[in-house]
Amino acid sequence: MQDALKLRGVSKRYRGFALEDVNLTLPSGCIMGFIGENGAGKTTTIKLILDMIRRDSGDIEVFGEDCRNMRRGAWEGIGAVLDSCGFSETLTAAQVGRILAGIYRTWDGEKFERLLCSCRVDRNKKVKEYSKGMKMKLSLAAAMAHDTRLLILDEATSGLDPVAREELLESFQDFIQDERRSIFISSHIISDLEKVCDYITFIHQGRILFSEEKDRLLENHGIFHGTREDLRALPEEAVAGLREGAFGVEALVKRDRAPVGFSLDRAGLEEIMLFYSREGK
Numbered sequence: 016m017q018d019a020l021k022l023r024g025v026s027k028r029y030r031g032f033a034l035e036d037v038n039l040t041l042p043s044g045c046i047m048g049f050i051g052e053n054g055a056g057k058t059t060t061i062k063l064i065l066d067m068i069r070r071d072s073g074d075i076e077v078f079g080e081d082c083r084n085m086r087r088g089a090w091e092g093i094g095a096v097l098d099s100c101g102f103s104e105t106l107t108a109a110q111v112g113r114i115l116a117g118i119y120r121t122w123d124g125e126k127f128e129r130l131l132c133s134c135r136v137d138r139n140k141k142v143k144e145y146s147k148g149m150k151m152k153l154s155l156a157a158a159m160a161h162d163t164r165l166l167i168l169d170e171a172t173s174g175l176d177p178v179a180r181e182e183l184l185e186s187f188q189d190f191i192q193d194e195r196r197s198i199f200i201s202s203h204i205i206s207d208l209e210k211v212c213d214y215i216t217f218i219h220q221g222r223i224l225f226s227e228e229k230d231r232l233l234e235n236h237g238i239f240h241g242t243r244e245d246l247r248a249l250p251e252e253a254v255a256g257l258r259e260g261a262f263g264v265e266a267l268v269k270r271d272r273a274p275v276g277f278s279l280d281r282a283g284l285e286e287i288m289l290f291y292s293r294e295g296k
Contacts, residue, residue: 017079019043019165019197020064025073027059032221034059037073039216039226043164044194046187048208048229049201050288051218057201058098060218061169064199065095077165091119094158098170100150104143108136108153112160121162130156133186134179147174155183159190166190168200172207180204184211205285217288224291229284236287237279239266249273256290267291 020041027034034056041047051057062068064075066082075082078089102111108131116122131138134152142150151174158166166187172180184207190196202208208215209229216226225232236255239246242263246254253272258265267290268279 017043018076019045019078020047020199021074021076022060022064023074025060025063025075026071027063027068028071032056032059034063034221037218037223039223041197041199041214043197044191045213046191046198046200046211047214047216048212049199049216049218050205050208050284051201052292055218056221057218058169061095061097061167061199061201064167065093088120091121091161092164093167094161094163094165095167096151096154096158096169096171098173100142100145100154102142102150102153102157105141107141108138108156111142111153111157112138115157115160119161123160127156127160130160133182148176148179151175152179159186164196166196166198166200168198168202170202171200172202172204180207187211205283205288209284215284217291219292232287233282233284235270236282237268237270237273238282238286239264239268239277239279249277255287256293258290258293 018040022037022039025034025037037060049057049060059068063070064077064082077085078092080086080089112124112127116124128138134156136149136152136156142153145153151171155171172183175183187198188211191198200208212229214227215229215232217224240263246264246266249268250272253269254266255269256267267282267287270279273279
């Protein structure tokens with residue numbers, strides 16, 4: 016099946032920051048989590064995918080087409096939610112639906128109403144009366160209420176309480192049951208991504224440090240606790256990150272490069288990100 020999203024050698028340079036040689040592939044029917052610290056380049060990458068800014072070099076394909084020259088029908092297959100609500104503060108949710116019905120040929124008004132209802136968004140309130148979480152729910156309902164095949168989300172779970180976030184994650188799983196559909200989501204709530212993502216891409220200071228299957232990533236990393244003397248039993252290439260404390264050292268270790276039987280604890284996605292960020296590898 017055709018990949019939903021593919022970036023090859025993508026670069027964008029600003030004064031004081033550069034996005035360099037970004038490579039990633041999101042297969043259809045999958046969810047990719049896009050992680051990294053503030054200022055790492057996540058939002059810049061998303062804006063390049065959406066052709067909101069122009070890349071300096073590289074290729075970006077959505078559904079196999081260059082994002083700069085996509086047909087209208089292909090663009091209608093993308094639903095995007097950025098980190099702020101893009102609708103006029105004076106509109107109600109019902110008015111937003113009527114406007115979008117005139118823009119998207121595949122708009123499904125009944126589905127939009129169902130999504131508003133399930134998210135408990137009052138269709139008759141004005142956007143300015145919504146909380147941040149409600150604005151995000153409105154944006155998500157709008158993004159999913161047409162023939163959306165690729166959902167692109169930038170901090171879409173921020174501002175939501177734990178119950179609402181859990182409901183949203185469940186809706187993502189339902190969304191990709193149709194294997195034509197995919198999700199590309201950036202979030203600082205790493206535990207959410209660990210629950211639902213098939214792939215994880217980590218960007219650090221404008222460069223991709225890894226982009227791979229989540230399960231393989233978690234299986235191939237472990238946490239070592241002990242002394243520096245104990246750590247010497249590991250080859251240098253097995254240590255992906257290290258921090259020292261008053262009572263010993265803690266290290267992120269690549270299991271496939273460690274001696275057989277070497278004792279390691281499970282590494283979570285957040286720990287992997289923190290260690291790689293610290294080392295800058």
